[in-house]
Amino acid sequence: MKQLPKVSIIIPSFNRRKLIEETVQSVIAQSYKHWELLIVDDGSTDDSFAYLQYQASINPRIKVWQRERLPKGASTCRNIALENATGTYILFLDSDDLLAPHCLEQRTKIFEQNSHYDFLVFPIQYFENKIGDRQDIFFRRFHEDYLTSFLLKSYWITMSPIWKKEAVLKIGGFDEELACMQDRDLHIRAIIKGEKFKIFYDKSLVDGYLRVSNSHERISNNISSVxxxxxxxANQKLYKLLQKKQMLSPLRQRMVAAHYLNISWNYHSIGCIEKANDLWKEALQKGMISQSSYLIGKSFIWLRNMPLIRHSRIVAGIIKKIHQLLLPKFLLRL
Structure with missing residues (x-):
């Protein structure tokens, strides 16, 4: 009889006692029993780790560690768990994500039917307080080639793919220098390095749930200088990698420039004026944009942060439309 493949589920944890309990229970409730749950605590100051230790003591499939090396962050925690994973397949979760009871059974069955791929991508449904309180689904269809599309927007999230373990190791796991955008970075590197994948758009295959607020933002999301x-x-490293691989087309340059513009605007909005100006100037110096686009973008950053405009959606929308007409295509689509 063929042995069923094991799935290693990896979660970083930091001060999410109530939320991670729901996440752990959604794993325990899986109809597919060949799994291990690896959780690395990132220095929690609540009783998260005590709860996780208790769960590990009563369920041998659950293994927990505390991060004992630098740098601090979710990427380091995920990599520590990855180093200890014994499964054929890997599924990364955040500590507030939930799985449908049939998730692992469905994904392993489909992966066995598509074994020539390195990872498979599944649709994910939003929820706020409980599963089913929202019906909208996180999935986007690609309009350009995969890489160009992903440079503009994230087309899937952390829990969307299930990976072959060797595929994640081949691209070096998560970048531990990044405090955010780690999943986007991992997915883009996988695309750049030619890993084979398949995306399932069928809404009936939804098997994971992403916790959000009513604005579609992760509950942990906030703007900070760090x-x-x-x-x-993340974008500097990505730009350098694209250059190295000779994959930096003019369109892709504008995609990266769009992120530079968005980040510059956010820097400006929290008072980091020098950082905002320096970053947008870097886009010009690297040749991502023309001198005229630089000047228009600079005015956009300044105008969007004027109190009158920031507090008026109508005025802000008019200003943005004006700039969209003047800047190259895609530059303000973030």
Missing amino acids: KLDSKVL
Whole structure:
């Protein structure tokens, strides 16, 4: 009799006692029993780790660690768990994600039927307080080639793919220097390095649930200088990798420039004026944009942060439309 493949489910944890309990229970409730749950705590100050230790003591499939090396962050925690994973397949979750009871059974069955791929991508449904309180689904169809599309928007999220373990290891796991955008970085590197994948758009295959607020933002999402610095680093590394692989077309340059503009605007909005100006100037110096686009973008950053405009959706919308007419295509689509 053929042995069923094991799935290693990996979760970083930090001060999410109530939320991670729901996540753990959604794993325990899986109809597919060949799994292990690996959780690495990132220095929680609530009783998260005590709860996780208790769960590990009563269920041998659950293994928990505390992060004992730098840097702090979800990427380091995920990589520590990945180093200890014994499964054939890997599924990454955030500590507030939930799985449908049939998730692992469905994904392993489909993966066995599509074994020549490195990872498979599934649709995910939003929820706020409980599963079913929203019906909208996170999935986007690609309009360009995969890489160009992903440079503009994230087309799937952390829990969307199920991976072959060797595929994640081949691309080096998560970048531990990044405080945010780690999943986007991982997915883009997988595409750049030619990993084979298949996306399932059928809404009937929804098997995971993403917790959000009523604005479609992750509950942990907020603008801070540290997060913006990490976004800058992620895009700088991405730009360098695209150059190295000779995959940096003019369109892709504009895609990266759009992120630079968005980050510059956010820097400006929290008072980091010098960082905002320096980053947008970097886009010009690297040749991502023309001098005229630079000047228009600079006015956009300044105008969007004027109190009158920031507090008026109508005025802000008019200003953005004007700039969209003047800047190259895609530059303001973030």
